[in-house]
Amino acid sequence: MLENGRLSGSINQIELGFVEREATPEFLMKLSIQLYLSGLSLSNTVRVCEIFGVQRARSTVHNWVHKADLQPEAGKNPDHVAVDETVIQLNDEKYWLYAAVDAETNELLHTALESTRNTMIAQQFLTEIGEKHDVSEAVFLIDGAQSLQAACHRGGYDFRYEKHGNRNAIERVFREIKRRTVCFSNCFSNASAETADDWIRSLSFAWNQLI
Template identity: 75%
Template sequence: MPENARLSPSIGQFDLDFVEREATPRLLMKLSIQLHLAGLSLSNTVRLLDIFGVGRARSTVHNCVHKADLQPNSCRNPDHVAVDETVIRLNDEQYWLYAAVDPESNESLHTKLEPTRNKVIASSFFTELREKHDLNDAVFLVDGDKSLNYACQRQGLDFRYERHGNRNSVERIFREIKRRTSSFSNCFSNAYAETADQWLRSFAFAWNQLI
């Protein structure tokens, strides 16, 4: 996370309706979700709950993160959008993580985990991204990947090749995700692709609140 990362005061701004069915107090569950997404391992998150006299298994926190269905806010209108993809290991399989970031604010705009990469998937990612945000006047920053360039051309987007510079914002997110998934082996071990995709969206939500 960035050096100035801190726990956002917006912890009460997301709803956990499902917590009504959980034994953990609502505020503590919100706190545990946000701390885990901010960088605390599941084991240490459970230890924190113990301090408050609440005994829970790691799987309880893990499941609540996914039940919360957190994801970055929609309706952004950035001038530039950095787009890239990277390899993510899920058990013994290779997946591709697509991500779009506002390089000015460093906010994550959209993420999607796919089993492979090609022109069709890249185009689908751009379609979903544009449905979530007002990007008609945005300049898209891409690298030399042919599928990303094809998708921009196919959708008539204003784009330019940029290997570093403003595209470093998306690389920072990738580095943090890879650090987390290598340190917290319980995140993507024995997990379905849908579960990993949801965790990545939740991570993007937390990232936006900590930048």
Template identity: 70%
Template structure:
């Protein structure tokens, strides 16, 4: 998908309730948040507000994204939900990213970052996914992961093994996440896991806005 398409999104969806005495106009703050989550580095996003005569540090953009606490909203109830787990790097350590996506729209429904992977974590991921979305009637598309299959069984969810097909949606999401975390590693440099997880929720919000 062209990079410009990632700029599509409704700035009105970005809430700035955390702002008290911020000198930067709110529209510029929303624009910088949207641009950064769409793919621009923090250096490039601060250069955007400089065009409007406002000078801000790169760390300021990071703080805006973090404090905005963006996350994907509950949407329609899809017939199928693709779930998967993959490894990403954080401070030279490996973390496991769990994610669920609507294969028809490519919309991210939920993400969770964990230091390891096992059946208990997979069950917790599904419990939180079910709490956020009413997906109990959906067919969950899983690959060969035994922990994801076991979690579906324990939650009484209908699931189907699928290595390609509709599951390609979540693979595309994972590729984009890995591209972003590799290209803009400064987002994760010396970051704690909860900070990275907050960034990933913000990324999910921006990803869904551009669909």
């Protein structure tokens, strides 16, 4: 069960600047977004709305999440950053999910969904991390991904190979993302890459509020 303070704190960080002519109370919209991102299904989320006397379609809640444009907070200063990549299935196509996690706090720092993987894409991902956070003194923890190792070398980042230990944080993140996809498998159904990318950033926001 979520602690009341942590739940209300994360709800207060959800901005609803996208709302136009929306009859749903703002608190209920924020609560619905938070409950869905915390693991409740869309069907059960709309049932919570019904408890408050508000009937909304599952697609409406999905649109709230998409339009809220949630993402991890910038400006972090991590000592160790675990970076990895994993395959995500979008309909019949495979995409690569890149993710960076603060190894001490388990917070997600940045994610990116790409149609392929290579050193250039990995280097761009590391650049994006540096634009959002102060990683000038950070040590990047890299698994066996050759493209990430090459990108760290080219970018002059301090890195080391680590398969377990502090890298367990990013493995937990990947497991949660895969658990939350359709049918609790590693597959998004009937979703565009842009929608999946937005959803993963929103999940990253919720993850950081609740860890």
